[in-house]
Structure formats: structure tokens, C-alpha cells
Amino acid sequence: MTIHFRQGKLEAHERQAILEEVYQQAKGTARAAVKAVVEALLEAEVTAKLGREKGAVRHISGQPHVSDWVCGQCGCADAQQFTRDGHYRRSLQTGWGSIEGLRVPLLECQQCGHDVICHFTILEKYERFWLDLDQDVVLGSGLCESLRHLSERWGEAVGSSIGLRTLVLPHQPDGARVGASSPDAHHAGAAGHPI
Ligand SMILES: [Zn+2]
Secondary structure, three states: OOOOOOOOOOOHHHHHHHHHHHHHHHHHHHHHHHHHHHHHHHHHHHHHHHOOOOOOOOOOOOOOOEOOOEEOOOOOOEHHHEEEEEEEEEEEEEOOEEEEEEEEEEEEEOOOOOEEEOOOHHHHOOHHHHHOOOHHHHHOOHHHHHHHHHHHHHHHHHHHHHHHHHOEOOOOOOOOEOOOOOHHHHHHHHOOOOO
């Protein structure tokens, strides 16, 4: 984004460009935050399903730890037989745009060496939730309102701070500037035309 600052107010389209830039950056930040949260939730779900933390020793008892995740090859549902096997990457659509490269855990069945079919609650049950995760849901109208006010106030501030030096009062002859030290300008100010 390039804005050429010059004398006078920001034009409406320039303010719009600034807001758009802020919005795009906010969206990027939101996607990164959502990605981190979802990945942490995926790891937490694996830990819950396996009944053991990452790196913990796998104990096999006579009592199976039955999971609702099942080996796609041999049908084993005993989580004691499942081990973490890295990640694959997928995308996730959200109201902030598409999150790319989301790291999804993979599990391997130690009975047969094939993949376990993992249905992640956070991805399936809440797919719609992530899609709805846009500015309205997450931040209400707060951020948008703030940006609007910020834009207006900034526009006014930039406009008036420059305008104080360059403002030409409409009822004055061309060239009569506010703040000039001529008696006429002083008289105009004293005659009920406050700046
Ligand atoms: Zn298997």
C-alpha cells in the first residue's frame, strides 16, 4: 500500500485504503491465531483418545483402551495399539479466509502398521464454527466500529492539523489565511468568526 501524503486531508479513497490494509493485516493475524489454537486442540484430542501424553511410554494392559477411532486396515480400536505418526497438512476455511498448512496428527496402528482413521471433533463438529469465525462473531461490531471511528477521527485530525495552517475561510478574500498576523485577519477573528 502506498499513500502519498501531501498538503490537505486524506482523500476518502486513501482512508479506505488504510482501513483495508488494517483489515487485511487483522485477518492475517486472526488466521495465525486460529491456526495455533486449532493445532493445540488437535494435539489435545489425540492425547485424550490415546490416554497418554506425547512422549509418554505406551503401556499395554490386558484391558483394552477402547477408542472411537479405528484402524482402517485391521479394525483395531484399542488405543493402546495406536502411536503418533507425524502429521499431514490440510487447509481450513474460516471467516478470516483459508488457513493453509494446518498440521493434523496422524496415528499408526501397531497391530498392522496401517493408518488409524481419526475423526477430529474440532474439525468435524465445529467446521461450521470455524467458517463462522469472522469479525462479526469474534469481535462483534467492536473492531469495525472502532476502525470506523478511528478512521473518522484520524481523518478529521489529519485534515484539521494541516487545515489549521492552510485553511482559507470561505467568506474571506482568496489568500486570507487564518493565523496570519495582519490586522484584517485579527479583526476577522475578533468579529465572531472563531476558527
Ligand atoms: Zn491395524
